[in-house]
Amino acid sequence: MNEPMAKWACSVAEAELRESLPRRWMHSQGVARRAAELTELLGGDADLLASAAVLHDVGYAPRLAATGFHPLDGARFLRDGHAADERLVRLVANHSLALLEAEERGLEGELQAExxxxxxxxxxxxxxxxxMTTTPDGRVTTVDxxxxxxxxxxxxSSPVxxxxRRASPDIRAVVGRVEAALAAQPR
Structure with missing residues (x-):
């Protein structure tokens, strides 16, 4: 891949989500915009984060939804269909404490193994x-x-x-850590 990973990732996400799930596409773009705000915090990994941000929900695309668990479906699509960077695929597979939801769905073994x-x-x-700070329409919001x-x-009673309910305290803690790291950056 000669182009920056984030440019490639955006084109893949757009192809899979724009027509079939336009609101999910708006959310993915908003998450990518949030990632751009973390460039200085992540340095050399900023392109990787931007790529994972725009692709994190690609597994919702109807043609990719094999298990119905979008982190696993999206990661498999990226790995098998695009031979994507391993760290990117693992970020997509595990975004937003996905392992806890995988447990609820009986898929934790598959997710952890792959x-x-x-x-x-x-x-x-x-x-x-x-x-967790981006609305479904792609706008900035609070974690709560x-x-x-x-x-x-x-x-x-649904898996989600x-x-x-299980993940909320951990999600709040993660968002707090990132906000503290952002606040501690020199201006």
Whole structure:
């Protein structure tokens, strides 16, 4: 791949989401804009974060939804269909504490075996921050507003409903860590 990874990632995400899931495409673009705000914090990994941000929900595309668990479906598509960078694929697979939702769906073994969580917690946290501070329409929001919005869309007994209740304290903690790191940056 000669072009920057983020440019390639944007074209892939757009091809998969723009027509079939326009609101999801708006969200993905908003998450990518949030990632651009973290460039100085991540230095050389900024392109990787931008790529993961725009691709994190690609597994929702109807033609890719094999398991119905979008992090796993998206990661498999990127790995198998595009031979994408391993760290990118692992970020997409594990975005926003996906392992907890995988447990709710009985897919944790598959997710962990195929796409182990990255050791670089800065990147993992940054992607959680970007996703969990962006509305479905791609606007900036607070983590509490985003969590309330997700909760309102799913029955409490659904896998996502159970997951979001379990994950909310950890999501808030991650967003807090990223916000603290941003506040500590020299201006």
């Amino acid at each position: 796409f182990p969580l990255l050791d670089d917690h800065r990147l993992v946290d940054a992607l959680v921050y970007c996703d 507003t985003r969590l309330a919005e997700i909760t309102s869309r799913y029955e409490s 409903g159970r997951f979001i």
